[in-house]
Amino acid sequence: MNRTPISELTDGQQIAQSFRASDKQLRVNRQGGKYIILKLTDRTGTVSGMLWNADEIMFDSFDRGDYVHCVGRTQIHNGALQMIVTAVERMDASEVDVAEFERFDADQSQRLRTRLSELLGNLHNVHLRRLGQAFLSDDTFMQRLEIGAAALSNHHAYPGGLLKHTLDLMELCLLVGPRYPQLDTELLMFGAFLHDLGKLEEISSEGEATYTDRGQLVGHIVIGVQMLGEKIREIDSPSDPFPTELRLQLEHLVVAHHGQIEFGSPKLPVTLEALTLHHIDNLDAKIESYTNIIESDISVDGNWTNYNPSIGRKLWNKRD
The missing domain is CATH 1.10.3210 (Hypothetical protein af1432)
Incomplete structure (x- = not known):
């Protein structure tokens, strides 16, 4: 199955491919609705995922470290790329190319x-x-x-x-x-x-x-x-x-x-x-x-990254 590496994902891209779920958290919003925060990884990097209208059954359907198939769309949030996930399903390791997720050199x-x-x-x-x-x-x-x-x-x-x-x-x-x-x-x-x-x-x-x-x-x-x-x-x-x-x-x-x-x-x-x-x-x-931060930024603002709230600034990112 062809997949786009995380480092090559762009804003507004439709996604339906495998990731590794390195972390997951079940949260409750102010209205009492539940959602899942995902940390999705591959060999090239990490992208956060948000799965709205979730429940415990969906949360328990996969574990941290599992390979998962995610459907959704990318967007920019607070200067960083994230994925709005609409569906997630556990995958067996035999269904993926493990080399695409192994970061050890x-x-x-x-x-x-x-x-x-x-x-x-x-x-x-x-x-x-x-x-x-x-x-x-x-x-x-x-x-x-x-x-x-x-x-x-x-x-x-x-x-x-x-x-x-x-x-x-x-x-x-x-x-x-x-x-x-x-x-x-x-x-x-x-x-x-x-x-x-x-x-x-x-x-x-x-x-x-x-x-x-x-x-x-x-x-x-x-x-x-x-x-x-x-x-x-x-x-x-x-x-x-x-x-x-x-x-x-x-x-x-x-x-x-x-x-x-x-x-x-x-x-x-x-x-x-x-x-x-x-x-x-x-x-x-x-x-x-x-x-x-510079390498993962997808800003189109010339020589500058998006504003990064964790460091309180943009970074100079001149592209030759």
Whole structure:
């Protein structure tokens, strides 16, 4: 069955094709009528769907992560494309080309994993190098890192996104660190490696990405500190103890990387490395998320995207 990729959908287009229902919510409007909000995905992107005049029978007819056949029409709403769905029906996986929905890039993942091994294996600090090797030699951990997402939305929200985000930050550390001799570049780079590892436990990588119970109850920052402690215990020994001060510095890099208490950091950055990591992390996340907004925008307003309420502005989008 021929289908139009989400990235190629346009305003006012009649649709009757397959999607993956990565999320669904049953809501009630002010008049008491029920409707379903859908998050429809394929390999190329995501589009929201609105199904009016719904009921529990329709809502329960498919699950999150199922392939569904949707009939409807696209429209612009608040500067973004959405689909008004008039019919939705569950599909069996045998009825679709799974490759059209798989966002994991195995080749890129292998390249990133190789580069990660190089960066951690070439550290001069023997304690950081040993700690890095403890992570690299953990096959279960590495397999999860290869397919983990960095978020459910906004930035790097796809299988393998966490590994890419992590490597991009580590490469940025190698560029920024030498420019400022007062920074410990290796400590900064290892902090970049650690900072979001808790998302491997916070976000489920099986089926469609969702927050786990542990993720919602504890959060990836605290989980990340716990994961760090577990690995340090694996390599710690009376004859070669892991330095206490170094452990505290690494823990601080994890707990302070969001930069502000209101953004989820238990502590504000109080070391130069933690301050730098916060800004590098924010830079990479913002560029990725803003790029997604530009690439998914379907404005016809020349060099500008539609107004995006989530960031409070239009973005310059000059088309060559």
